[in-house]
Amino acid sequence: DVQMTQSPSYLAASPGESVSISCKASKSISNYLAWYQQKPGEAYKLLIYSGSTLQSGTPSRFSGSGSGTDFTLTIRSLEPEDFGLYYCQQYYEKPNTFGAGTKLELK
Amino acid sequence: EVQLQQSGAELVKPGASVKLSCKTSGYTFSNYYMSWLKQMPGQNIEWIGNIYGGNGGTGYNQKFKGKATLTVDKSSSTAYMDLSSLTSEDSAVYFCAREYYDGTYYYDYVMDAWGQGASVTVSS
Numbered sequence: 001d002v003q004m005t006q007s008p009s010y011l012a013a014s015p016g017e018s019v020s021i022s023c024k025a026s027k028s029i030s031n032y033l034a035w036y037q038q039k040p041g042e043a044y045k046l047l048i049y050s051g052s053t054l055q056s057g058t059p060s061r062f063s064g065s066g067s068g069t070d071f072t073l074t075i076r077s078l079e080p081e082d083f084g085l086y087y088c089q090q091y092y093e094k095p096n097t098f099g100a101g102t103k104l105e106l107k
Numbered sequence: 108e109v110q111l112q113q114s115g116a117e118l119v120k121p122g123a124s125v126k127l128s129c130k131t132s133g134y135t136f137s138n139y140y141m142s143w144l145k146q147m148p149g150q151n152i153e154w155i156g157n158i159y160g161g162n163g164g165t166g167y168n169q170k171f172k173g174k175a176t177l178t179v180d181k182s183s184s185t186a187y188m189d190l191s192s193l194t195s196e197d198s199a200v201y202f203c204a205r206e207y208y209d210g211t212y213y214y215d216y217v218m219d220a221w222g223q224g225a226s227v228t229v230s231s
Contacts, residue, residue: 044204055219091217094216100151
């Protein structure tokens with residue numbers, strides 16, 4: 001299975017700041033990468049797919065980049081509602097696999 | 108509005124089976140694939156398998172073959188997952204999640220709508 005390594009596992013930031021989350025695949029996955037957000041008490045939400053395509057409804061302050069093995073989720077000018085858990089997922093190869101998650105907390 | 112409503116928490120004995128449900132609304136059930144996923148505390152999310160709402164065709168993660176059985180009931184737009192021969196390793200939260208279809212292209216294994224999760228605890 002393709003291993004997905006996410007970093008950092010924990011990130012503290014203030015509203016208005018910009019943050020980046022890294023996701024590295026154990027082999028090339030082209031751009032078959034998605035990012036999800038989970039907030040307490042809410043369902044998982046698809047933010048980005050195909051590495052950089054924003055899902056309908058995802059605010060433009062979110063962006064995804066990368067291809068091959070290295071990917072980045074960037075959130076510019078954090079809003080209070082952005083704090084939560086973020087996961088990357090590869091869907092290049094079956095079974096699709098997820099990173100361990102990054103917890104973004106309010107500093 | 109797309110909604111996936113999962114059945115409630117289950118407490119089951121080792122060796123028993125459990126059937127989880129995922130009742131959908133707000134979209135044409137038969138046009139989409141439904142995935143099921145497992146998340147143990149502190150562990151990565153694992154993909155169990157998926158099923159096509161139109162004909163019940165399935166695909167499984169090799170790891171979960173023999174453990175999970177996926178079915179659908181088109182008449183009620185509901186997906187089901189049976190878990191058998193339960194052990195403590197099956198204690199987890201299980202999610203159903205719809206796979207993304209933009210009307211032209213199926214984005215295999217990209218999940219654009221999730222259920223709230225159902226907790227399964229295996230204990231005697």
